[in-house]
Amino acid sequence: MSKGITSRSEDYSQWYNELVTKADLAEHSAVRGCMVIKPYGYAIWEKMQATLDQMFKDTGHSNAYFPLFIPKSFFSKEASHVEGFATECAVVTHYRLKNDGTGKIVVDENAKLEEELIVRPTSETIIWNTYRGWIESYRDLPILVNQWANVVRWEMRTRLFLRTAEFLWQEGHTAHATEQEAVEEAERMLHVYADFVENWLALPVVRGTKTENERFAGAINTYCIEALMQDGKALQAGTSHFLGQNFAKAFDVKFTSKEGKLDYVWATSWGVSTRLMGALIMAHSDDAGLVLPPKLAPIQVVIVPIYKTDEERNEIGELADELIAAFKQKGITVKYDDRDTQRPGFKFAEWELKGVPVRITIGARDLKQGNVEIARRDLQSKETVSKEGLADTVEQLLEAMQQSIYDKALAYRNAHVTEVNSYEEFREVLESKGGFVSAHWDGTVETEKRVKEETKATIRCIPLDNKLEEGTCIFTGKVSKQRVLFAKAY
RNA sequence: CGGGAUGUAGCGCAGCCCGGUAGCGCGCGUCGUUCGGGACGACGAGGUCGCAGGUUCGAAUCCUGUCAUCCCGACCA
Incomplete structure (x- = not known):
C-alpha cells in the first residue's frame, strides 16, 4: 500500500476514486462500467440492507423476487416510461453459443430469440404485468412488495458506486385501492429513507419533490431526498414515486371496489441503491481516508497491541481478550489486530484509511497503569483512559461520534x-x-x-x-x- | 457517443521520439535487528510490455484495429 491518498483540495474526484479502491471498498472489473464490490465495502452495504429491510418490514412490506429479463413488448406499453429508459437498456438477443470450428466461441445465429429480452433497468413493467393476475377485488389490496435486486442501466460515463452500469438496489412496488392511500405510501417511504439516511448514514437530507423535468419517467409525482457532498455538489440519495394509475392502465390492472365499481389500481414505487455508498464515502471522509459513522462501520473498534517481547504480547493479549468479550456483550464489533508482520504506525494508518471509528492502543506502559489509549477517527484525537468500564466508555463514545458526525455534516449543509x-x-x-x-x-x-x-x-x-x-x-x-x-x- | 490523456511486475512510474528481447521506487518472500504514528539491513522471487493483427532479419518502441481506465462534453427517475 502506498502512503497516503490525494487530498480533497488537490483533486476531489481523484480523492474519491483512490479512497474507494485503497480502503478496499470496490474496484473496477473486467466489464466496462461494472464494479466488484469487495468484502469490506459489501459489509457496509449489508448493514444498510439489513437496516432498511427491517424498516420496510416494520411498515408492512414483504420481499419477493421478479425476473431479471423483461420482454421487450412490455416496454412499449407506458410511453413516457419507455422514453426514459430506451437509451440505456441492455438487450438479450440470442440464447446459445457455439464453437465456430476454429476453437473460437461465437454467438449461434440460429439461436435468435423470437422476442428480445431487456435486462431490467427497473421492474415496474414486469411487476405490473404480474400484479394483473394478483388483483381482482379491493380485498386483494394493498399489495406491499419490495425486492432486493440488481439492475442494469447502460451509462456512458461511470464512477464507482455513484453511477455504474450494473448496481444493487431495492425497489418497492405497491398497489392501492385509492389515490390518497398511494400518495400516503409514497410519502411514508420517503420519510423512511430520510430517517435511515439521517440516523444511520449520519447525513442530513432535504425532503422534497422533483420538478416535471427531473421526475421519474412514468410517475405523476416523484419525492426525493437530497444530500450535500463536501465539494458542494448535491446527490440524490433516494426516490419515491406516486405512479397514479399509469401502470395499471398500461397493464390493465383493475379491481372491483366495495361499491362494486371497476377501477384501475393506484401505484407507487420507491428505491435506494448502492449509490448510498458513494454518499456515505463523500459526505464524511477526509484526507486520511474513510470516516464511517459507527452504526454502519463493519468494524467499530480496532485494538492494536504494542509490545517488544512475546511476554508483553501475551499479557496484552489477555487484556484484549477481556475487553473483546465485554465489547461483544454490548454488540460492539471489534477487531484485534495482533499481526506480527506490521508495525503499529502502519496499522494506525491502515485502519484510519478504512474508517474504523475507534482505535484502542495497548502497550506495556498502559498495562502497568491500568490504562489504554483511545483514538477517535472522526476528529483524529486520542486520549488515555482507564481500562475499567471501557466497554461503557466506548459504547458512549460510539453514540457520541454518530451524533457528532451528523452534526458536522448538518452544519456544513446549513452553511451551504x-x-x-x-x-x-x-x-x-x-x-x-x-x-x-x-x-x-x-x-x-x-x-x-x-x-x-x-x-x-x-x-x-x-x-x-x-x-x-x-x-x-x-x-x-x-x-x-x-x-x-x-x-x-x- | 464526441474531444483529450493513459495502459510496461501486486501498486506508482521510466524506457518508446531515434526498433536489437526490460529497469526504478514501493510492495512481496526468507533471515536478523526492530516495534507508543506508515522501520532497517542482507539475500531473493516476480513482467507473453492491455489484447489482436500488420511492417521488419528483429517490435514495449513503428502502423491498423480493439478493449479498459481517467478528465472534459453530450446523456443520465
Missing part, C-alpha cells in the same frame, strides 16, 4: 444553503461557494432547462415544508410563488 434574489448572484454563488441555492423560479420546464444549459445547475427539489412567498423568477422575472433548491449534482 444560500438564498439569492438575482441571476447574477445565483451564478456567483454556484461558482464560488457551491451547495444548494434557494431561488425563485417561474415553474416552467423551459426556464429550468435554460438555467441548466447556462450554469449546469438543476432544480434538485421543491422542499416539502417549503414556505410560500411571493417573488420573481431569477431568470425570467415572472411571478413565482416559492423558492426551489438549485444545485450542481452528481
